[in-house]
Amino acid sequence: MNLYDDAVLVLKGYEDQPELRDLYLEHLAAHPDGVYKPCQAGHITGSALVIDPAGGRVLLTLHKKLGIWLQMGGHCEPEDTTLAGAALREAVEESGIASGLTLLPGGPVRLDRHPIPAPCNWHLDVQYAALAPADAVAEISEESLDLRWFPYEEVAAVADTSVVRLLEATRARL
Numbered sequence: 001m002n003l004y005d006d007a008v009l010v011l012k013g014y015e016d017q018p019e020l021r022d023l024y025l026e027h028l029a030a031h032p033d034g035v036y037k038p039c040q041a042g043h044i045t046g047s048a049l050v051i052d053p054a055g056g057r058v059l060l061t062l063h064k065k066l067g068i069w070l071q072m073g074g075h076c077e078p079e080d081t082t083l084a085g086a087a088l089r090e091a092v093e094e095s096g097i098a099s100g101l102t103l104l105p106g107g108p109v110r111l112d113r114h115p116i117p118a119p120c121n122w123h124l125d126v127q128y129a130a131l132a133p134a135d136a137v138a139e140i141s142e143e144s145l146d147l148r149w150f151p152y153e154e155v156a157a158v159a160d161t162s163v164v165r166l167l168e169a170t171r172a173r174l
Helices: 003-013 018-030 083-095 152-158 161-173
Strands: 043-052 057-063 072-075 110-115 122-131 144-151
Touching: 003 018, 003 083, 003 122, 018 110, 018 122, 043 083, 043 161, 057 083, 057 152, 072 083, 072 122, 083 122, 083 144, 110 161, 122 161, 144 152, 152 161
Parallel strands: 043 122
Antiparallel strands: 043 057, 043 072, 057 144, 110 122
């Protein structure tokens, strides 16, 4: 199975947000390259909210280009064979947590479609949650301006609504 086939399978099995899910599936049907950055009509991205349930906190990155606090995530790479694998790879790369991150079972937690600057139009983000061990030590990557653990109750004050919704959905699944 390749990444495109996995994306279609994952999205078909995702039962929440049916209108947005169907939009993602229509996009992929129209764009066989829609899982990769060169697709200028928009492309699938994979992200993961790194969460420490025992500590009641989440790890956010201050995005280098956007200057806002977000979950870990980014573009799918040619070596990615699954969306879950792409999201976990991004979480490991951007968090610096080299071992112990595991995706919350049950597949994606949310979908979030947001505009991006030209030449592309849209990121169609498939959002997962990654469970961090209680002793996880984060290390900033070159993709971030900052990296910080935030208690659940502080996230709404620093992050946009998409991150707040992702945290709410993740906590509901926990």
